[in-house]
Amino acid sequence: MTNTNIQLTSTINEDNKLTLALENIEMPQPGADEVVIRIEAAPLNPSDLGVLFSAADMTTAIQSGTEESPVITADVPAQFMPSLKTRVGKAIAVGNEGAGTVVTAGSSPAAQALMGKTVAVIGGGTYRQYLCANVQSCLELKEGTTAKEGASSFVNPLTALAMVETMRAEGHKAIIHAAAASNLGQMLNRICIADGIDLINIVRKEEQETLLRDMGAKYIVNSSSESFIADLTAAIIETGATIAFDPIGGGELTSDILNCMEVAAARDMKEHSLYGSDTFKQVYIYGALNRGPITLNRNFGFAWAVNGFLLFNALGKLGTKTVMTMRKRVADEITTTFASKYTHEVSLAEILKLESIAGYSKQATGEKYLIKPQA
């Protein structure tokens, strides 16, 4: 173990400035139920970008500091400052998940059992070299799994599994997924193929259709196609999908999905009803790729719901037993069903360089960054 423990922090100050910087913090001492993990790999997820940049206008970003320890500053538009008051003046540690080796363990048997093991970890600011975490936040990886393979064991795998478990718990039988060519979407595809669940993948580019088709996806509809509404309706009729997950939010896609579900449901109605079909139609919005207004053009009766969907709330609803089963499945299948692909590997310092920011802030489908804090 070295004497450095570099971590990346994001700070917004009263002067409407965002500062991203590295700092050398103390080496942590674990409590009884805690372990210290040498973080060897951590993914840059969309949710991490939200913490990192917050409401700053990154077109104003300036790089200063040194080559080994760059500092980024950017302006936060004044109108966003009131909503950020709980984080002003605080150096926020960034990084939702990662993986590495347990180098120190607390006195409890659960902590001791992890000593020397490769574990994945959730929470706490993983963009650092050594992280102290409760054993509950750790997932022991199978012998032979590398930190890179296990770095994304929580956010995407558990979200994809939570979608399938939510479908089951709420009595639906097939799923619609929007922005389906994402890393998460690819995982959901593999789960649904393995579990024999019909999944309708909504994409917006031909190459995304090809990607998913090559992975074995059966139902793929392209929202850029002129026949999108007809194609989606036909797929819903064939699969009986009445639940959808949409990371976009803004725009009319959620509305289109509900209307197509209703057209499919109304086909079987013998009697006209003012209130539409009895078939309950559910869309969960789990992201905000489009922050604009969500427009619902209501021709879908009264049996419907649109909900926000957040992983930790969803896990709470599913209950501990289901969640433990989900976690075990992730550990067992981390190199297959739940494998993540990274297009870029960067050090903590490289994350704070303008050319890296220009790359990862695009959130392009198919591009994914892995941070290696020990590099």
Next chain:
Amino acid sequence: MTNTNIQLTSTINEDNKLTLALENIEMPQPGADEVVIRIEAAPLNPSDLGVLFSAADMTTAIQSGTEESPVITADVPAQFMPSLKTRVGKAIAVGNEGAGTVVTAGSSPAAQALMGKTVAVIGGGTYRQYLCANVQSCLELKEGTTAKEGASSFVNPLTALAMVETMRAEGHKAIIHAAAASNLGQMLNRICIADGIDLINIVRKEEQETLLRDMGAKYIVNSSSESFIADLTAAIIETGATIAFDPIGGGELTSDILNCMEVAAARDMKEHSLYGSDTFKQVYIYGALNRGPITLNRNFGFAWAVNGFLLFNALGKLGTKTVMTMRKRVADEITTTFASKYTHEVSLAEILKLESIAGYSKQATGEKYLIKPQA
């Protein structure tokens, strides 16, 4: 008992024409568990208008027939015909509820017990003189209750009670109600005052504020006021309301309600979260006074839901025991808590006159029509 049994029907034919007419049907014979009710009073609810006019353009309405038996015809715009195919060519009986005297009863003890009684009834086309109904669809009114007093025992009273019971079942502690000066809104006010529940009434006119204030309402906010958002937020902070019922749907009111709830919830947050507050915020849309798009301007985090709300689905979720208690309360308090006020009383023939249609089709707050099929 006379030999006539006049009923009002609404028919859409292949020629894109709506026809409203009276017809003399056979006097019904009750089965074992059924009773025949002489309908003496039936309200014209917004949902009845939907069945009556369907998608017809009532500005094209023409009156023909006789003074005693008028006939109304109107054009149905061609684009709506495909969605109406399950009702084309069928004479639909109109009228969701009503009240009257049981004049014939089936052989079962439950049916016999209602003989000669004044009952309220739900379903089956109450805009007629004699209706055969299952005893389950009947609510025996207390001795001395008139048919006029009991005519609106189901739709508004059970909807208002279902809102309160849904609030309780889903763990909320105060309610927001939009378009709150309606007959239903006034009932909800009386229930909430009686049960000690905080209710925030959203209205859009000063005279509606006055009306509700005079009824003892404590929280009234006017959506036409410049300080609406601030007023609503203040009322939410004071009451802790996290559930709302909105009969309007189209426009931005649902969104405004969610955003005000979130501002109220976020006040107490110690730490900044990208995902907004943990406070779950629920809006139920139970009508379609505005059929335009629902626009959600999402600054309310991820813990939220917007659902369609339909009385019969809501009763199903609440369960038989709760519903039986609700029905008993309606019968007990039909002249107080659940009293309806009618501004117009009309015969079946009068409903089919152009001057009446011009009046009741406006759905003006505070105006309500009562049909007297025996007049």
